[in-house]
Amino acid sequence: MKLTPRFTLLAAGILAATSLTACSGGTASAGGAAGAAPKLVFIQGVAGDEFYVSMGCGIDAAAKSAGATVNTQGPAKFDPTLQKPIVDSVTAAKPDAILIAPTDVAAMQAPLKAAAAAGIKVVLVDTTVQDPAFAASAISSDNKGGGLEAFKAIKGLNPNGGKVLVISTDPGISTADARVAGFEEGAKADSAFTYLGVQYSHNDPAEAARLVSAALAKDPDIVGVFAANTFAAEGTATGIRQAGKQDQVKIVGFDAGPAQVKQLKDGVVQALIAQEPASIGTQGVEQALKAIKGESTEKDIQTGFKQITAANLTAEGAQYVYKSTC
Amino acid sequence: MTTTQVKPLTAGTAGTPDRTSSLRQLMQVQSFQILLVLLAIFLVFAALAPEVFPTWGNVRQIIQNVSILGVLGIGMTFVIVTSGIDLSVGSNLVFSGVVAAKVMQAMGDAGWGTAAVGILVAVGCGLGWGLLNGILIAKAKVPPLIVTLGTLGAALGLAQVITGGVDIREVPAVLQDTIGYGNVPGTTLPTISLVALALILVFAVVLHKTRFGLYTFAVGSSEESARRVGVKVDRQLISIYALSGALAGVGGILSLSQYGTTAIAGQSATNLNVIAAVVIGGTSLFGGVGTIFGTVVGLFIPAVLQNGFVIVGVQPFWQQVAVGAVLVAAVYVDQRRRAAAARGHSSKTEGRKRLFGLRSS
Numbered sequence: 001m002k003l004t005p006r007f008t009l010l011a012a013g014i015l016a017a018t019s020l021t022a023c024s025g026g027t028a029s030a031g032g033a034a035g036a037a038p039k040l041v042f043i044q045g046v047a048g049d050e051f052y053v054s055m056g057c058g059i060d061a062a063a064k065s066a067g068a069t070v071n072t073q074g075p076a077k078f079d080p081t082l083q084k085p086i087v088d089s090v091t092a093a094k095p096d097a098i099l100i101a102p103t104d105v106a107a108m109q110a111p112l113k114a115a116a117a118a119g120i121k122v123v124l125v126d127t128t129v130q131d132p133a134f135a136a137s138a139i140s141s142d143n144k145g146g147g148l149e150a151f152k153a154i155k156g157l158n159p160n161g162g163k164v165l166v167i168s169t170d171p172g173i174s175t176a177d178a179r180v181a182g183f184e185e186g187a188k189a190d191s192a193f194t195y196l197g198v199q200y201s202h203n204d205p206a207e208a209a210r211l212v213s214a215a216l217a218k219d220p221d222i223v224g225v226f227a228a229n230t231f232a233a234e235g236t237a238t239g240i241r242q243a244g245k246q247d248q249v250k251i252v253g254f255d256a257g258p259a260q261v262k263q264l265k266d267g268v269v270q271a272l273i274a275q276e277p278a279s280i281g282t283q284g285v286e287q288a289l290k291a292i293k294g295e296s297t298e299k300d301i302q303t304g305f306k307q308i309t310a311a312n313l314t315a316e317g318a319q320y321v322y323k324s325t326c
Numbered sequence: 327m328t329t330t331q332v333k334p335l336t337a338g339t340a341g342t343p344d345r346t347s348s349l350r351q352l353m354q355v356q357s358f359q360i361l362l363v364l365l366a367i368f369l370v371f372a373a374l375a376p377e378v379f380p381t382w383g384n385v386r387q388i389i390q391n392v393s394i395l396g397v398l399g400i401g402m403t404f405v406i407v408t409s410g411i412d413l414s415v416g417s418n419l420v421f422s423g424v425v426a427a428k429v430m431q432a433m434g435d436a437g438w439g440t441a442a443v444g445i446l447v448a449v450g451c452g453l454g455w456g457l458l459n460g461i462l463i464a465k466a467k468v469p470p471l472i473v474t475l476g477t478l479g480a481a482l483g484l485a486q487v488i489t490g491g492v493d494i495r496e497v498p499a500v501l502q503d504t505i506g507y508g509n510v511p512g513t514t515l516p517t518i519s520l521v522a523l524a525l526i527l528v529f530a531v532v533l534h535k536t537r538f539g540l541y542t543f544a545v546g547s548s549e550e551s552a553r554r555v556g557v558k559v560d561r562q563l564i565s566i567y568a569l570s571g572a573l574a575g576v577g578g579i580l581s582l583s584q585y586g587t588t589a590i591a592g593q594s595a596t597n598l599n600v601i602a603a604v605v606i607g608g609t610s611l612f613g614g615v616g617t618i619f620g621t622v623v624g625l626f627i628p629a630v631l632q633n634g635f636v637i638v639g640v641q642p643f644w645q646q647v648a649v650g651a652v653l654v655a656a657v658y659v660d661q662r663r664r665a666a667a668a669r670g671h672s673s674k675t676e677g678r679k680r681l682f683g684l685r686s687s
Contacts, residue, residue, distance in 0.1 A: 047643065071639040076646070080585060081592035085391040085629070089636035092384035093375070106495040107585035110507055130495075170591045171492040200491050202591050 037069050038096045038292050040285065043086060044074030045101035045127060046203070050257035050322035051230065051277050052101065055125060057326040058281025059099060066289055071095070078169070078203050080107035087111040097121040097136075097288035099281075105130045105174055121291035125284045126277070128174050136291035139283050139301040141275040143175045146305045147182025147226070150252045151190075153271040153307060154224035157250040161192025162223030165215055167232040169203050179228045179254055196222070201232045208235025209242065216243045223249060227269075230255045237268045256308055257322045264310055272308040274320040279303050356608030356659055357620025363652065364627055371634035378637050386514060392629045393522040394419075394584065397577045398600045399621040400529045401456075401570030406604050407533070408546040408566055409613025410463065410470035414455060415574045416596030417481035422451040422578030424485040424588045427494040436498040444498070448579040449572050455481055456571015460564030470567075478597065485590055495587045506583035518580055525576070529569075530618040542566060546613030599628065602649065606656045612664065627652060 042059050044052040056072050063070045073090065075082035080103045088111060090098060098120055102108035109129045116122045116134035124138040132138050154164060164187055169176045180198050187195040196219060201208035208231065216222060216239070225240070227233035233253030240249045246268065253260050256274035263269040280303050287297045308317040372380040398415045405412045426448035433440045455477055462473045508517045533539040541562050544552040553559045581589065605611060606627060607620025628649045635645050 047641075073636050076643075077594065079592045079594070080587070080589055081581070081596075084585070085387075085632060086636055088387040088391060089384075089633040092381070092387060092633070093378045093637045104493070104585070104587055104589065106493070106587040107589060109586065110502070171490075172495075172587070 037067050038289060040068050040070045040288060041090045041093075041095045041098050042070055042072045042281075043083065043090060043098060043100040044072065045083075045103050046078040047074030047076060049230065050324050051126075051255055051275070053324055053326075054322040055101075055277035055281040055284075057323055058278030059285050060326060061278075062282040062285035066285065068096075068285070068289065075103070078103050078173075080104035083108065084111050087115065091115040091118055091120065094118065095120060096292045097123060099123045099125050099284045099288060101126040102129050103127070104172060106172075121288055123284045123288045123291070125280050126175060135299075136297045137284070137287035137299060137301060139280050139287065139303065140175060141280070141305055142302040143178035144182035144185075146254060146273050146275070147179035147184075147228075148186045149182075149305060149307060150179070150226045150254060150271075150273050151183045151186030153252045153273065154226060154250060155186075155190065155193070157252075157270050158223045161190070161194075163194045163196055163219050163221055164224040164226065165196045165212075165219075165222055166198040166226045166228060167201050167208050167211060167236050168198050168228040169232055170200055176228050179226075183226050183228075201235055203229070203231045205231050205235035205238065208232045209239035210235075212236050212239025213242055216240070216245060216249075220245075221248075225249060225251050227251060227253045230257045230260065233260055233263070233269060233272075237263050241268065255322065256320055258324055261308075261313070261321050264308065264313060267310070270309070274306045274308050274317075274322075276303045276305065276320065277322065356656065357617050357623055359659075360606060360608060360620060360627070360652075360656065361623050364623055364630065367627065367630055367634070371630070371638065374634070374638045379634060382514065384633065384637075386516065388626070388629050388633050389519045390516040390584075392625045393516070393519045394577050394580050395596070395600055395603065395625050396522040396622060397525055397573050397580065398596065399603055399625055400526060400618060401566075401573040402600045402604045403607075403609055403616055403618050403621045404529075404533060404542055404566045405470070405570050406601070406609050406611060407542050407613060407616040408563060409611070410563070410567070411474060411601065411611075412459065412470070412567065412570045413474040413597045414459060414477040414481055415570065415577070415600060416593035417478045417485070418452055418455045418571055418574035419577040419581060419596065420588065420590055420593050421455065421481040421485040422448040422575040423582045424488055424494065424578075424590065425451045426579055427497060427582055427588050428488060430498055431494060431496050436500060438500055441498045441501050444501070444582075445579050448582075449575040452575020452578060453568055453572040456568040456574070457564065459571060460567030463567060464560040464563040482590075485588075489588065489590065491590065493587045493590055497582050497586050501579070501583040502586050504583075505580065506586070518584060521576075521580065525573070526618060526622060533616075533618055538562075538565075543614055546615075548614075600625075602653050603628070605660075606649075606653055608656065608660070610660050610664070611657070612660075615660075624656075 040063055042056055052074065060070055073086050075086060083103045084107065091114060098115055102124060109131060112122055112129060113134050121136045122134060124132055124135050126140050128138050128140065166180050166183055168180050184195060187193045199211040201211055212225065225236050227236040236251055240246060251269045252271045252273065253269050254273045256272045260269060260272050264272055283301055290297050306320045308320060378384060402412055402415065426444040429447045430440050430444040433443065459473050459477055462468050463470050505517050509515060510517055510520050533542065541557045544557050545559050545562050549559055603624035604621045607624030609616030609620060631648050632645045
């Protein structure tokens, strides 16, 4: 018989269906045991980012020692329109607790509130929402303090002062906004520095590179750039290298993924402000398990950060580098 | 030469002489097959997670999450039936939402009056971009891919100019409470889905049962032939792109209602998701063939796959792999059918009969 169109289409559908049954086998049976082990779901801000991978490592380790199971899900982009359907699907599956990094303070409010109303304990990790009253706990880095620390790092690298710029990700992300605010506060308080404002790279390294190139064309005497997240730091370094100003412009990055650490080793980036994602994850699981048992939880937890430079990278700084696998 | 081209192509459209078998026309062969694929996927997940997946609560949220894409899919189906493409829908949606949010913010109060103005503004903005697309395509003869690629960037850029890139989060509560998260009174059907369903039904009738729809198929089958038999091709194309734009405007106000924010950075893959759904649903990228019904089914396949993957705990990346496979298979089927028609072995109608085993000859 010839390969008819109908046959092909059905075959493709069956193939898709069977491939998913094949790869779901293990996790489905683990999640199927109702009642016994607490079921946690970790919803990342974006899948595949080392920050969330490191956080996931912390969550997995803490959950394993407590005898809980974790199902990790994340949108392909840091985008509330992609994250909301995932949250809705997770809510339908009724796990005991959700640990989530919300992608927008407004857009994720209603879906997460609905999850809490359905009896699921919600723990916000890293980012938050407009009114987190429904959440069992909100755990994040002290991002404003981190931003201020980033300014101090730039000041340390440029004692004479000059023009400084911030490359952030998207407006409206609570963590990134706080980092920018902390940096701005520090830069404006110091008369030696001129604050050129913030540009948004939309989590796209290529966009960050274009923004930095344009900023250097306008102000060729920029001395320092604070890149507020992983992708912004990657792109900023590219933009400065394109302009051939590696010696003049000092970059301080936030986060310490493998790419940033390599840039630090190569001397492209001069300092990194590292968060403690694994610690956020561990504490998130602790709070979630307390909430499931009905014990009281800490509503608001702030974790620290660490300055990593080429000098301390091989010593105590190493443990703060983010992981791409556990 | 012209007659042999026109004949099979008009036979492939709905509303031609054999109006009697309307059910079979509605379920044009590929969209019916894809419905079977959807059912198969649904049954697999239902077997894997019997207590969670096949519940109304879960199906309800899948329906709610495809509603906005459904509205965009209507316009995209019309556009692709004319062998065009509209890449600008996502940006157009964001732009319309941003302008509507700005206007509603300026009006201040959060009542229905403000909301009504916001709805009109959003649809008007969308219509404006659609008209621009249509005029550039029909009158200036710039290819649709390039025109809408241009307006994709322009609309998003202007949205960022208007807001400074900062999302507006002041959306009237009535919009969020009724359209965004409300249910149709007395049921648990989301209002947003009812809006989408109503538009889908209206425009399914327009595409398959009216002269406007017939002309749409005619233009897509052969623009030159349509022109020669007296169809005002330019006006038809402008109307269709305007329709796609206006529906993107509707999508803009629905998105504001659902997310409570303009989500400027979002929607970046919306255009491709909608195009994929239209193509999976059996609408030919080469024009002249397509159904609204197929598009709706095509939208549910990625949505159901994602929902199912999340529930059974599979990495979400697999969803893209599965959707990609279905997409390529759908286009392969379309290509084979076209090749068969070109060889003269069978017209589209005969091909359909053969697939159903109803061939009389």
